[in-house]
Amino acid sequence: MEIPGKYISVTTYRRDGTAVATPVWFVQQGDRLLVQTGVASGKAKRIGRNPAVRVAACTARGRLRGQPVSGVARVLVAQNPTPPGN
DSSP: OOOOSSEEEEEEEOTTOOEEEEEEEOEEETTEEEOOOOTTSHHHHHHHHOOEEEEEEEOTTOOBOSOOEEEEOOOOOOSSOOOTTO
16 A cells, blocks of 8 residues: 655554554555654654554644554664764
8 A cells, every 4th residue: 555645644552542643754665664763752662562553644744634544563773873963
């Protein structure tokens, strides 16, 4: 499935089950959607606890442009991360 645009809304879930939607820039590789965020970010922590997510095409401000789709996320850690500013 091709996702149009540059942004997706990634909905992750807090410990109490509350949904938290965050617009993020993404790259699509086949059937995978890749986003970059800090390992200490809220969404990375929530994905670490509960990998269930919902994603949908959205604007940069998070207004949905498509129907949400359920998925499973995982945190990938870069082998040789580039320091900020380089």
